[in-house]
Amino acid sequence: MTTIERPELKIIHTSDVHLGAYDAGKSDDGVGLEHAFSSVVNLAIAEDADLVIIAGDFFDNARVKEHTLEFAASELARIDRPTVIGPGNHDHVGPYSVYDRFDLADACPNVTLLRGRDGETAEFPALDLEIWGRAHTETLMDFSPFEGIPERGSYAWSLAVGHGHFIHPKALLHHSFHILEEELAASGRDYVALGHWEQMTRVSAGDTVAAYSGASEGLGGHNGGHALRVHLKSDGEVALTALQLGEGGAVIENDDIPILEGLSASEM
Ligand SMILES: [Mn+2]
Numbered sequence: 001m002t003t004i005e006r007p008e009l010k011i012i013h014t015s016d017v018h019l020g021a022y023d024a025g026k027s028d029d030g031v032g033l034e035h036a037f038s039s040v041v042n043l044a045i046a047e048d049a050d051l052v053i054i055a056g057d058f059f060d061n062a063r064v065k066e067h068t069l070e071f072a073a074s075e076l077a078r079i080d081r082p083t084v085i086g087p088g089n090h091d092h093v094g095p096y097s098v099y100d101r102f103d104l105a106d107a108c109p110n111v112t113l114l115r116g117r118d119g120e121t122a123e124f125p126a127l128d129l130e131i132w133g134r135a136h137t138e139t140l141m142d143f144s145p146f147e148g149i150p151e152r153g154s155y156a157w158s159l160a161v162g163h164g165h166f167i168h169p170k171a172l173l174h175h176s177f178h179i180l181e182e183e184l185a186a187s188g189r190d191y192v193a194l195g196h197w198e199q200m201t202r203v204s205a206g207d208t209v210a211a212y213s214g215a216s217e218g219l220g221g222h223n224g225g226h227a228l229r230v231h232l233k234s235d236g237e238v239a240l241t242a243l244q245l246g247e248g249g250a251v252i253e254n255d256d257i258p259i260l261e262g263l264s265a266s267e268m
Pocket residue numbers: 056057088089090163195196197
């Protein structure tokens with residue numbers, strides 16, 4: 001690792017927003033999900049974040065109603081700073097994608113959608129930062145979020161985003177979208193933003209810091225409710241703070257966030 005000073009940056013990481021999950025039901029059922037995402041947007045503005053990452057399942061499905069698309073576009077634009085979306089299994093970018101229903105680049109020019117089937121890197125020279133992600137393109141159970149991740153580039157900060165199941169000793173029933181601790185450790189990234197789990201969880205990843213932000217509001221009603229503030233410090237340290245969304249929410253500092261150990265490929 002280089003000892004050259006890096007720019008100090010603040011990132012807000014969220015995932016599993018599931019906008020439109022209740023669009024087929026009563027008209028006001030989705031208000032909680034929308035309110036939770038607005039809280040994340042407010043947080044990014046209040047924290048004066050340099051970048052926002054949405055690690056998949058921003059939309060719940062491709063048939064969400066028009067008003068949900070309009071809400072999403074206006075809130076994404078309101079962030080008014082670089083925002084990266086790594087598509088998940090619910091908002092994949094394959095045929096009939098929800099992202100084909102509106103012109104994201106036109107409605108919210110601050111947003112970068114990582115559409116690459118084999119992964120792609122978005123570059124932010126002003127932040128001296130790059131972020132790689134591989135989009136879900138349809139519901140393929142054997143999709144591997146970190147397959148083919150290239151070596152880090154020459155930017156001071158190199159991040160990745162992935163949407164799937166981290167494999168740990170109690171997760172053997174998770175049969176899809178595998179993420180292995182050794183893949184994260186070998187990624188060479190400073191931070192890996194994970195999505196797919198509703199519960200905020202930091203995972204073991206060698207020298208890489210990797211975490212699920214958890215859902216902004218869980219669909220089941222009892223998980224979720226957090227966003228992560230990722231502090232990239234000039235000495236290379238990556239510090240996490242879990243922020244409970246809403247008035248007077250609790251704050252969990254880096255060292256108090258437990259780390260979930262993974263299983264190696266040979267133990268699976
Ligand atoms: Mn998911």
